[in-house]
Amino acid sequence: EVQLVESGGGLVQPGGSLRLSCAASRFTFRNYAMTWVRQAPGKGLEYVSAISESGGGTYYADSVKGRFTISRDNAKNTLDLQMNSLRPGDTAIYYCARGGSVWYFDLWGRGTLVTVSS
């Protein structure tokens, strides 16, 4: 089955760091741009970051720019999100999503919960 599986979520103190991963299976990972989208408890979806197929292009929402870093390993079929200087407002379920051919998200993981709290 074509799927994305996120991992790495957990409880972290404000100012701390966390690294999320997304494992892709059953599709040619290197052919797709990838993104991270988050959802705070009881709130809507929010775009976080995207990376091009090769990893040469990286993009961020203003809310995370300078604190989060997206990366990928096309040999291992994995997508990562390094999150530093975490704030309570970063508390959310983080979804990994595959980029479709015309600027949309065509495959979603089930998400991993990040809680930033003291």
Place this chain on the structure above:
Amino acid sequence: QTVVTQEPSISVSPGGTVTITCGLSSDSVSISYYPSWYQQTPGQAPRTLLYSTNTRSSGVPDRFSGSILGDKAALTITGAQADDESNYYCVLYMGSGVWVFGGGTKLTVL
């Protein structure tokens, strides 16, 4: 700051037709923003419904359709069913690898 607007909540009767719109605070929505639509039920991951304004994702029934209505993108559900009761999100592509989600619309079928 770019804001994408949606109706916070809408209700429809079973079998009825409902339209959810997606607007932009600073511009008219056009196909150049590649509007896409996602359905999400509580506790579940989003499901892709439509992309490029009106192209249905694989497996999406044809009672879901997309269009541009005036200066907004629109999602129309024709013949609403009980299991269409969900949250619906539009997303607009702003270019340079950046997307903006709308705030979501809670659809009630009653």
